[in-house]
Amino acid sequence: MKDPYEILGVAPTASTDDIQKAYRKLAKKLHPDLNPGNPEAEEKFKEVAGAYDLVGDAEKRGRFDSGEIDAAGSERPRQNYYRDYATSEQDHPYTDDSGFADFMDSEDAFAELLRRSAQAQANRRGHDLEFRLPIEFIESIAGASRRLTLPDGSTLDVIIPPGIIGGQVLRLRGKGAPGSGKGGAGDVLVELEIKPDRFFTREGDDIYLELPVTLTEAVLGARIKVLTPTGAVTMTVPKGSNTGTTLRLRGKGAPKHAGGYGDQFVKLKVILPKDPNPELEAFVSAWEGGKTYNPREEVAP
Amino acid sequence: MKISKDEFLSLAGLQHETLDAWIEEEWLRPRGSSVEQSFSDIDIARARFIRDLQVDLGVNDEGVGVILNLVDQLYGMRKTLMELRQAIRITSEQD
Numbered sequence: 001m002k003d004p005y006e007i008l009g010v011a012p013t014a015s016t017d018d019i020q021k022a023y024r025k026l027a028k029k030l031h032p033d034l035n036p037g038n039p040e041a042e043e044k045f046k047e048v049a050g051a052y053d054l055v056g057d058a059e060k061r062g063r064f065d066s067g068e069i070d071a072a073g074s075e076r077p078r079q080n081y082y083r084d085y086a087t088s089e090q091d092h093p094y095t096d097d098s099g100f101a102d103f104m105d106s107e108d109a110f111a112e113l114l115r116r117s118a119q120a121q122a123n124r125r126g127h128d129l130e131f132r133l134p135i136e137f138i139e140s141i142a143g144a145s146r147r148l149t150l151p152d153g154s155t156l157d158v159i160i161p162p163g164i165i166g167g168q169v170l171r172l173r174g175k176g177a178p179g180s181g182k183g184g185a186g187d188v189l190v191e192l193e194i195k196p197d198r199f200f201t202r203e204g205d206d207i208y209l210e211l212p213v214t215l216t217e218a219v220l221g222a223r224i225k226v227l228t229p230t231g232a233v234t235m236t237v238p239k240g241s242n243t244g245t246t247l248r249l250r251g252k253g254a255p256k257h258a259g260g261y262g263d264q265f266v267k268l269k270v271i272l273p274k275d276p277n278p279e280l281e282a283f284v285s286a287w288e289g290g291k292t293y294n295p296r297e298e299v300a301p
Numbered sequence: 302m303k304i305s306k307d308e309f310l311s312l313a314g315l316q317h318e319t320l321d322a323w324i325e326e327e328w329l330r331p332r333g334s335s336v337e338q339s340f341s342d343i344d345i346a347r348a349r350f351i352r353d354l355q356v357d358l359g360v361n362d363e364g365v366g367v368i369l370n371l372v373d374q375l376y377g378m379r380k381t382l383m384e385l386r387q388a389i390r391i392t393s394e395q396d
Contacts, residue, residue: 023357033353036376036379080346082343095380099377113385113392120392120394
């Protein structure tokens with residue numbers, strides 16, 4: 001902090017009277033309550049008041065002059081000034097509008113502006129309420145309905161249409177906070193978040209599923225049950241299928257924008273039995289074809 | 302926040318007689334009946350302001366009344382100015 005005498009604009013030899021005079025002169029100019037629109041005045045006033053606290057009374061001044069105390073930390077702490085309350089929103093008993101009553105007669109432009117704003121506020125639309133709703137992958141394809149609990153305790157049924165994409169926002173018109181007057185209620189906005197699925201993935205309107213099949217089903221062909229978002233269907237695994245063979249279930253994907261549906265692609269994965277099987281080992285060791293076929297022909301020498 | 306008269310005296314650091322005199326002068330206007338006066342934060346801040354005027358600024362009692370009257374008009378105008386600013390924002394939003 002600067003030298004208190006300097007702040008007050010007096011010589012270090014000034015009399016106590018002169019110091020008080022100098023302080024009063026500054027305080028009349030700088031007191032925050034007399035300068036409601038000027039934040040700078042408050043800063044300066046704090047400094048000036050701090051300086052006066054230090055050298056304004058004879059005893060403290062003696063201790064300061066002898067170096068016993070210094071100027072550090074002598075700034076007056078921030079207090080709540082009258083100005084902090086006087087213009088706050090709520091009505092208080094000291095409001096006095098006689099200073100501009102002449103502006104407020106009904107013909108005046110100010111009066112008109114205030115009237116229009118009061119009207120606009122009287123007919124304000126209610127706020128939108130925003131929610132995030134996690135849904136299962138299957139629900140995003142097939143659709144679902146959910147019951148939301150709103151902040152006021154009421155419930156709202158949300159119909160999730162089929163074929164939703166993650167991040168999509170549903171707007172429920174007029175279900176948000178009530179407006180005032182003719183303003184009407186706001187909307188409820190529901191952002192849908194699709195939880196990742198263990199089995200299904202989606203690309204565009206098509207969905208993909210990796211499906212384990214047995215060696216027998218792959219070699220001999222089979223009819224097996226496959227899960228789709230709209231329920232299980234029976235699918236033919238052709239004879240001689242392999243890991244990576246991809247089968248198409250037409251129309252079992254996500255609904256398309258333009259109508260119709262995407263497809264579900266089922267990628268087969270041949271899985272051998274978990275436990276070693278002596279019968280299988282015996283067969284494979286006797287099987288000549290298994291020894292001459294080289295699937296790595298193109299990959300390794 | 303509602304504050305009782307006794308609480309107010311200790312929070313504002315005022316003597317009973319001083320407070321009665323200030324109310325008599327209408328420098329402070331507590332709510333409630335004259336028997337059961339109630340005060341709030343703004344009264345504490347205003348009492349502190351009056352103290353500052355008298356002690357720090359050396360204003361005499363006549364001067365305090367004049368200043369408070371002008372200050373109330375100033376704050377009344379500031380408040381209306383803020384309302385006008387808000388009004389302009391709302392009506393221009395509408396257009």
